[in-house]
Amino acid sequence: MKNKIIEYENLHNVNKSFSKEFQFKFKDVLESGWFILGSQVDEFEKEFASYNNIKYCCGVASGLDALILALKALQLNPGSEVIVPSNTYIATILSIIRNGLTPILVEPDIKTYNIDPARIEEKITLKTSAIIVVHLYGKVCDMDPITNICKHYSLKLVEDCAQAHGAKYKGKFAGTFGDFGAFSFYPTKNLGALGDGGALITNNEFLDRKIRMLRNYGSNKKYYNEIVGYNSRLDEIQAAFLNVKLKYLNEINAHKRELAKLYQQELKNEFIKPELDDNYYDVYHIFNIRHTKRNIIKEYLLENNIKTEIHYPVPPNKQLAMKGVIDHYSCPVSDEIHDTTLSLPISFSHTTDDIMRVIDVINKFR
Numbered sequence: 111m112k113n114k115i116i117e118y119e120n121l122h123n124v125n126k127s128f129s130k131e132f133q134f135k136f137k138d139v140l141e142s143g144w145f146i147l148g149s150q151v152d153e154f155e156k157e158f159a160s161y162n163n164i165k166y167c168c169g170v171a172s173g174l175d176a177l178i179l180a181l182k183a184l185q186l187n188p189g190s191e192v193i194v195p196s197n198t199y200i201a202t203i204l205s206i207i208r209n210g211l212t213p214i215l216v217e218p219d220i221k222t223y224n225i226d227p228a229r230i231e232e233k234i235t236l237k238t239s240a241i242i243v244v245h246l247y248g249k250v251c252d253m254d255p256i257t258n259i260c261k262h263y264s265l266k267l268v269e270d271c272a273q274a275h276g277a278k279y280k281g282k283f284a285g286t287f288g289d290f291g292a293f294s295f296y297p298t299k300n301l302g303a304l305g306d307g308g309a310l311i312t313n314n315e316f317l318d319r320k321i322r323m324l325r326n327y328g329s330n331k332k333y334y335n336e337i338v339g340y341n342s343r344l345d346e347i348q349a350a351f352l353n354v355k356l357k358y359l360n361e362i363n364a365h366k367r368e369l370a371k372l373y374q375q376e377l378k379n380e381f382i383k384p385e386l387d388d389n390y391y392d393v394y395h396i397f398n399i400r401h402t403k404r405n406i407i408k409e410y411l412l413e414n415n416i417k418t419e420i421h422y423p424v425p426p427n428k429q430l431a432m433k434g435v436i437d438h439y440s441c442p443v444s445d446e447i448h449d450t451t452l453s454l455p456i457s458f459s460h461t462t463d464d465i466m467r468v469i470d471v472i473n474k475f476r
């Protein structure tokens with residue numbers, strides 16, 4: 111028992127309970143002979159929009175594509191500036207660069223790890239056209255001040271919800287505060303497919319129509335191309351699997367929240383835990399702790415057969431690919447998070463016993 115390996119995440123185990131339903135769906139799609147933009151994608155788009163209490167959802171090929179197409183559809187001035195958190199996965203920043211726009215980094219709040227609303231206004235210039243917020247680890251950003259800033263300065267707002275399916279702020283779903291909510295269905299996400307996938311949600315009919323064209327060669331009618339588009343469609347087979355899993359998203363999130371509650375209650379306070387606040391419904395895509403001896407704790411846990419991850423070891427502004435782009439930024443708060451954060455096991459297939467063992471071992475760290 112003591113030596114059973116506790117993995118960080120095992121995608122076979124995570125999907126095991128859905129396997130029968132997946133097989134039925136696979137058979138349906140195979141027998142339909144329709145593999146691109148069919149009834150499964152239609153159904154998923156309707157159901158995911160309805161889940162989020164929003165009018166429109168359009169499936170695309172990945173989370174990165176969702177972000178790229180969102181900025182494209184907003185038709186921002188070429189070369190204009192887009193405000194983005196310094197503490198994010200690189201995809202968010204790539205979407206800005208891929209649109210020929212300039213990323214302007216804003217430091218996070220050390221308590222929430224999300225963009226610090228108090229530090230946004232000082233970065234706004236005449237060239238600022240939009241803000242992309244990232245609801246990191248499954249906690250929605252502090253949206254009231256952010257939406258106020260967007261209104262006051264007439265800025266577009268895109269939400270990177272790749273880690274926040276079903277997360278809420280003051281009862282409102284992640285992805286429903288601005289012009290677009292961008293989702294990824296990468297297999298490890300709370301709503302994960304069996305391959306790549308993504309989606310954009312919006313209340314704006316014009317923007318939804320634009321995305322539908324952009325994802326499909328600029329066309330809404332076969333062989334008639336209105337705009338210069340892409341090929342970035344959500345696969346029919348992935349949509350079929352997502353239709354199975356969406357029905358269990360609340361259960362997946364509730365399970366992760368139950369495991370998070372154990373960590374919150376039982377882990378010693380020496381390990382800095384995520385903030386709790388009644389205004390937020392966090393879905394814990396990641397449960398992190400922070401500690402100055404992070405690397406030693408990671409090794410110690412591994413010796414005790416407990417695997418962990420670091421999200422993320424290198425911040426975007428220090429990535430090789432970002433040389434000459436955003437490497438002139440100094441981001442001490444983001445650095446502090448990257449140097450001290452450690453992600454603990456918290457998947458749908460982990461049991462409360464697994465988590466109690468992790469807690470027991472961590473609490474014995476000296």
Ligand SMILES: *Cc1c(COP(=O)(O)O)cnc(C)c1O
Pocket residue numbers: 172173174175198199201202244270272273294295296306307308
């Ligand atoms: C996973 C992720 C993405 C990218 O999603 P893909 O589907 O892998 O392209 C973007 N932003 C954040 C914050 C993510 O965690």
